[in-house]
């Protein structure tokens with residue numbers, strides 16, 4: 001019996017050229033993700049994408065696991081392919097659904113008939129297939145309101161499909177439909193969630209990490225790579241730039257007022273991130289900031305970090321509570337890695353009383369003791385580039 005994966009794409013609000021772009025990108029993302037599992041035939045008809053394995057012994061379970069993480073997919077299921085005849089549907093339905101139906105007590109049948117020339121109407125399909133399944137599996141009862149499983153028969157233009165229920169997809173837009181942006185990634189809980197959230201809106205991710213050896217360790221860097229590899233399961237490959245930040249932090253420590261350390265550090269991070277991003281064709285910066293979470297995330301502090309760059313700064317977590325952020329980090333499996341106790345450069349030179357309400361112009365004055373341009377150029381030229389997938 002021929003089995004396929006049936007995919008319903010998301011964002012039905014998209015129309016015209018956007019929709020075409022969405023579908024083409026989604027299909028190439030699916031191809032890329034499934035490539036290592038063997039050859040498949042992918043077709044796209046009426047907002048439904050079908051994936052048909054060509055090879056024997058195709059690892060269906062693994063393919064479903066991968067499909068689950070691809071943005072742009074609203075729902076998916078495995079389905080049995082039938083000829084568009086009543087006979088073929090009747091002969092395959094009881095056999096294909098055997099394991100599923102034996103494991104449940106109640107069911108209902110839904111029918112979708114895209115081809116109006118099919119001899120049975122949708123209600124007739126439901127009644128006939130429902131009756132047939134009851135005859136084959138007498139332990140079953142029909143429950144139209146709250147069934148254990150919903151059997152769906154879809155009659156489309158070339159084939160009919162039978163499936164049992166469907167699984168929620170990752171949602172969002174296909175990665176690559178929204179351009180490229182750079183996530184400033186620390187080893188904390190927030191920034192990987194911010195990265196995932198924006199990849200979900202179709203962005204290809206670059207990542208920038210500031211490291212301050214020997215204050216920060218190789219293990220802290222490895223932690224960032226592990227976090228990114230978890231995000232990359234959804235976003236696809238991520239270019240990572242690791243910026244040496246020790247000298248800059250030491251210079252800030254020597255030449256700036258202590259209550260401005262964190263703010264100035266963050267302003268320099270933004271300046272460097274913007275330049276690296278421009279070189280890489282990335283159009284925005286992304287951070288894991290959430291309003292009021294720490295001293296550098298008050299509105300006056302954010303205004304000071306924003307004012308040194310001209311690129312848009314996306315802060316997808318700005319209105320979220322820590323609990324919501326943690327819930328997502330658990331869902332995307334970054335939480336356990338994030339809470340490993342390795343030091344981040346932000347925690348190395350923390351002032352006792354960081355400024356929460358910097359006055360406009362004060363950061364500029366505090367920065368006067370730094371050879372800003374020289375420090376930035378040196379950090380960028382010693383940046384190490386690698387990629388994570």
Ligand code: ATP
Pocket residue numbers: 183184185186187188189190191192208209210211269286287288289293294296344345346
């Ligand atoms: P996170 O949990 O992401 O570390 P946080 O709540 O600890 O965030 P901060 O340490 O103030 O907040 O950092 C705010 C944001 O600045 C981070 O979400 C991240 O985008 C960026 N950031 C902080 N440290 C680094 C770093 N070492 N390298 C790159 N970006 C960083």
Ligand code: MG
Pocket residue numbers: 186187188344346
């Ligand atoms: Mg942090």
